[in-house]
Amino acid sequence: MNIIQCNDSKEVALLSYRIFKEQLIKKPNSTLGLATGSTPILLYNELIKGSQLNEISFKKVNIFNLDEYVGLNSEHKNSYAFFMKEYLLNFIEIEDNHFHIPNGTACDLIEECHRYNNLLSSTKIDLQLLGLGENGHIGFNEPNTSFESTTHLVELTENTRKNNSIYFKSINDIPTHAITMGISNIINATKILLLAIGENKAEAVYNLINGPIDVKFPGSILRNHPDVTIILDKEAATLINKVK
Ligand code: GLP
Secondary structure (H helix, E strand, C coil): CEEEECCCHHHHHHHHHHHHHHHHHHCCCCEEEECCCCCCHHHHHHHHHHHHCCCCCCCCCEEEECEEECCCCCCCCCCHHHHHHHHCHHHCCCCHHHEECCCCCCCCHHHHHHHHHHHHHCCCCCEEEECCCCCCCECCECCCCCCCCCCEEEECCHHHHHHCHHHCCCHHHCCCEEEECCHHHHHCCCEEEEEECCHHHHHHHHHHHHCCCCCCCHHHHHHHCCCEEEEECCCCCHHHHHHC
16 A cells, blocks of 8 residues: 655645546546545545646546435435535536436435446446545445445444534434445455545544454455555544554
């Protein structure tokens, strides 16, 4: 694993932008795996700037998002589909049918997991972006999810719902379930880039790097992947630095 420590979140965004730029220059029709949450927002700003400056282009790119809340449609301001439009898609040139995300309002959610998983199986993600949950989740793969899991329906833990509550009016508005790419879908990507920002991620980052590779901490599986880069700000790196 390649671990890079930055001074602040701006530097995290600039360095990760460089990795995306390299990828899109090397392969303009790349398949990207993207994430939501507060962590990638500054990177998405850089991707927008880069495409406006014609440094990069999304015209031939396909995007697969990690996950979506059950019960929220793409017009709901808390859905991840809406998040992606608001923070990236509305500002780049990408073919409508090149953006993929699970449909959290499908009548048959299990069938929707199969549909999304089949789409993922028909391609290979060149570069997968990840954030990290405080409990070690990647996508919405909560602790004790099998490393062999494919796209599936999950019940969100109270911890995850609490951490994501800042985006909702009240904790009761937060969906209890989500559809997420499985761990095996994530691990299948050619290259993985995980970003962590802020002191609340320091313990999870420490466990990811030093703890056992165990389903109790889903992110630990990344240590078995041949091409993972982790970019951290100073706060997220606090505990790994203490140990040295
Ligand atoms: C959610 C998303 C994850 C994301 C995590 C961290 O649970 N499903 O993909 O990595 O939140 O979010 P944040 O970046 O806001 O800390």
